[in-house]
Structure formats: structure tokens, C-alpha cells
Amino acid sequence: xxxxxxxxxxxxxxxxxxxxxxxxxxxxxxxxxxxxxxxxxxxxxxxxxxxxxxxxxxxxxxxxx
Amino acid sequence: xxxxxxxxxxxxxxxxxxxxxxxxxxxxxxxxxxxxxxxxxxxxxxxxxxxxxxxxxxxxxxxxxxxxxxxxxxxxxxxxxxxxxxxxxxxxxxxxxxxxxxxxxxxxxxxxxxxxxxxxxxxxxxxxxxxxxxxxxxxxxxxxxxxxxxxxxxxxxxxxxxxxxxxxxxxxxxxxxxxxxxxxxxxxxxxxxxxxxxxxxxxxxxxxxxxxxxxxxxxxxxxxxxxxxxxxxxxxxxxxxxxxxxxxxxxxxxxxxxxxxxxxxxxxxxxxxxxxxxxxxxxxxxxxxxxxxxxxxxxxxxxxxxxxxxxxxxxxxxxxxxxxxxxxxxxxxxxxxxxxxxxxxxxxxxxxx
Numbered sequence: 001x002x003x004x005x006x007x008x009x010x011x012x013x014x015x016x017x018x019x020x021x022x023x024x025x026x027x028x029x030x031x032x033x034x035x036x037x038x039x040x041x042x043x044x045x046x047x048x049x050x051x052x053x054x055x056x057x058x059x060x061x062x063x064x065x
Numbered sequence: 066x067x068x069x070x071x072x073x074x075x076x077x078x079x080x081x082x083x084x085x086x087x088x089x090x091x092x093x094x095x096x097x098x099x100x101x102x103x104x105x106x107x108x109x110x111x112x113x114x115x116x117x118x119x120x121x122x123x124x125x126x127x128x129x130x131x132x133x134x135x136x137x138x139x140x141x142x143x144x145x146x147x148x149x150x151x152x153x154x155x156x157x158x159x160x161x162x163x164x165x166x167x168x169x170x171x172x173x174x175x176x177x178x179x180x181x182x183x184x185x186x187x188x189x190x191x192x193x194x195x196x197x198x199x200x201x202x203x204x205x206x207x208x209x210x211x212x213x214x215x216x217x218x219x220x221x222x223x224x225x226x227x228x229x230x231x232x233x234x235x236x237x238x239x240x241x242x243x244x245x246x247x248x249x250x251x252x253x254x255x256x257x258x259x260x261x262x263x264x265x266x267x268x269x270x271x272x273x274x275x276x277x278x279x280x281x282x283x284x285x286x287x288x289x290x291x292x293x294x295x296x297x298x299x300x301x302x303x304x305x306x307x308x309x310x311x312x313x314x315x316x317x318x319x320x321x322x323x324x325x326x327x328x329x330x331x332x333x334x335x336x337x338x339x340x341x342x343x344x345x346x347x348x349x350x351x352x353x354x355x356x357x358x359x360x361x362x363x364x365x366x367x368x369x370x371x372x373x374x375x376x377x378x379x380x381x382x383x384x385x386x387x388x389x390x391x392x393x394x395x396x397x398x399x400x401x402x403x404x405x406x407x408x409x410x411x412x413x414x415x416x417x418x
Contacts, residue, residue, distance in 0.1 A: 002417035003125050004160060007186045012285035021126045022157065023347040025305070025416050027358025040357070044364040044414065048373060051299070051412040054290040
């Protein structure tokens with residue numbers, strides 16, 4: 001889970017979930033606590049799905065929030 | 066008449082501010098600024114007439130928008146070269162120099178010259194797209210790094226013959242030309258003799274340099290999917306520098322060589338004050354208020370409660386990923402994964418800042 005997706009690709013990560021920003025990967029000081037929580041849950045759920053997904057090449061798991 | 070260049074700088078070298086200004090949106094300044102003046106002081110045939118400044122985090126978080134807005138500033142401007150950095154070993158800065166530089170080179174068809182340390186991930190990402198000179202690790206090498214860029218810019222501006230990457234001092238772009246060695250000032254040895262010389266050196270265990278390097282691909286074997294995650298043990302790992310507030314293992318804030326393993330068995334979430342980040346490469350304010358935005362322990366516990374996940378490892382594993390060499394990072398990764406294997410961990414969520 002990282003913000004600099006292209007660097008994750010360069011170093012060989014195979015399952016990549018994008019995060020929100022460098023200093024707060026799973027937070028956003030501009031958003032309400034509830035919105036931040038929803039975003040964090042969503043992206044961590046994507047990471048959990050990624051662990052359960054067979055991939056053949058480096059794969060980006062898109063996020064919706 | 067000197068050729069004109071635009072210089073790309075991040076918020077720090079653009080004199081906007083430090084890490085707290087890393088979200089700074091792009092602006093174009095008339096004239097040279099800060100280290101652009103070093104360039105203008107040494108370049109004979111090129112003058113920096115504008116500086117383009119953007120925060121590293123802004124580029125990282127909004128790459129398409131950042132590039133688009135940078136290109137927009139340059140439309141209608143007259144310039145012959147684009148200079149980016151030097152970015153030293155700063156990964157986000159290197160990424161920004163490469164992204165913006167590549168886009169400028171594609172849209173305006175001008176030579177783009179940057180400089181980065183060999184450990185900067187921007188080198189592998191963009192060496193094929195732009196000229197990246199082999200630079201120092203820290204800003205203390207600013208002067209020689211800029212002088213190398215300026216000397217090359219001068220050659221381009223004066224239409225002088227450009228030598229191969231290794232001779233000019235930039236990272237090879239993977240472009241091959243046919244040349245006569247004599248034209249490069251080298252002894253003209255025929256290819257068959259060079260090949261035999263290499264073979265003899267190899268047989269004698271002596272060093273030799275191939276003329277056709279095959280790029281090494283740093284691919285990692287793909288782990289199979291976890292069949293039933295409700296029965297698997299998952300661990301949290303991070304390079305975001307979250308540690309117990311007293312940093313008991315004294316993990317370095319920059320160029321880390323140590324990692325830590327800390328008990329989270331009794332924690333539902335990381336409480337602010339008891340945990341913090343020691344990472345010197347990003348503004349720690351938000352992470353210190355809520356360390357769960359870097360290592361999402363609260364979300365993992367929620368998924369555990371919902372029955373989505375089975376077991377969570379009793380420890381989380383942490384280090385600092387700024388200025389950390391790829392060699393040290395690889396070693397720490399191997400050490401951490403040995404512990405994970407021994408503890409029966411089957412899956413890892415690794416957060417990077």
C-alpha cells in the first residue's frame with residue numbers, strides 16, 4: 001500500500017494498492033473523521049482482497065475512495 | 066546569444082518551504098532562483114530564464130494534474146532546454162523531476178537534463194526518457210552536480226558531438242549508436258580483438274566490461290493467493306517509521322539500518338502519544354496525531370472483528386524508508402521475512418510513505 005505506485009513497480013511489488021498521500025497513506029486531514037475511516041477501511045479491504053487474488057504480473061488494485 | 070532553459074525545482078530548492086510545503090501547487094517564476102544561479106554562473110551557452118516549482122507530495126499524490134499544470138505554464142514560452150534538479154537521493158524529488166521532465170521532453174521536444182544519485186528510484190524509472198547525470202547523495206554536492214549538468218547543456222547548445230553516456234557521466238539510456246572509436250578519442254581496436262580480449266580477461270578472472278549490457282530485472286516471485294484468509298495469519302509491516310514513542314531500538318530517522326518488532330497483541334489501535342513516527346522524510350504532524358493513518362491497525366482489527374480476517378500477528382514490524390539504500394532495505398526485508406516465516410505469517414500488508 002503506497003502513494004508512489006510507479007516506485008512500487010520498480011522495486012518489484014506484485015500486489016499494489018494506492019494510498020492517499022505520502023505523509024498520511026490512509027488518512028486525510030481535510031476530511032471528516034468518518035470519511036477518513038471509510039477511506040482507510042476501503043483501502044485496507046482492497047489489500048485483503050489483493051492477498052486473496054491470484055495475479056500473473058504486477059497488479060494495481062484500484063480503489064474507489 | 067545564449068539558449069534559454071527552464072529549471073524545475075521542488076518546494077525546498079524553490080525556496081517555498083520545507084516538508085510542511087510539500088503539497089505546494091506548481092508555479093512558474095520569471096528568472097533564476099536559488100541553485101539556478103549556480104547554473105547561470107557556470108553555463109556559457111545556456112541561461113535559465115524561468116523556474117518551475119512544485120511540491121514533491123503534490124506530484125506524488127496528483128501526478129497527472131501536476132504534470133498537466135506544469136506543461137500549461139510552459140505553453141507559449143520560448144525555451145531550448147529543460148533542467149530538473151539535481152534531486153540527489155530524494156526519491157520523491159527524483160520521481161517529480163522524471164515525471165515532469167519526461168512530459169516536457171515529449172511535448173516540447175527539447176533535451177531534458179537532470180541529476181540523481183544512483184540510489185534514487187527516479188533513476189531506474191526515467192533514465193531511458195531523460196538525461197540523468199550521476200549525482201551525489203546529498204545537497205552538499207549541489208555545485209559539482211549542477212556544473213556537470215551545465216557543461217552538458219553547453220555542449221548541446223553549441224551543437225557539439227555528444228559522447229556515450231558513460232563518458233559524459235549520465236546513466237545509460239539504452240540507446241545504441243554506431244561510432245568509430247577514433248572519433249571518441251579512443252584507440253581503434255577492431256571488434257573481434259575486443260571480444261577476444263574480453264574472453265581472455267574472463268578466463269583469467271580479470272575484470273572486463275561488456276559492450277552489450279543486459280539490464281537486470283529486479284522481479285520478485287509472485288506469492289500465490291491466500292486460499293482462506295479467515296484461517297491465515299496476517300502481519301503489518303511498514304517503512305513509515307511508526308515506533309513506540311521512546312523508539313527503544315533507536316531506529317534511524319533517515320538512512321535506516323535497523324528495524325523493530327513491537328507487540329500489538331493487546332492493542333485495538335495505535336494510541337497517539339504512545340506511538341509516533343520517527344521518519345524524517347515527511348511531515349509527521351498527521352501521523353503523530355493518529356499513527357493508524359500509516360499502519361492501519363484500527364482497520365485491521367475491525368476486519369478481524371467482522372470475521373473477514375483470521376489471525377493478526379502479535380507483532381508489527383517497522384523501519385524508516387527515507388534515504389535508506391536499496392541494499393540495506395533488501396537485507397532488512399530478508400530479516401523481517403525470516404521472522405514472519407518462523408511465526409507462520411501467510412500474508413503481509415506493507416504500508417509505505
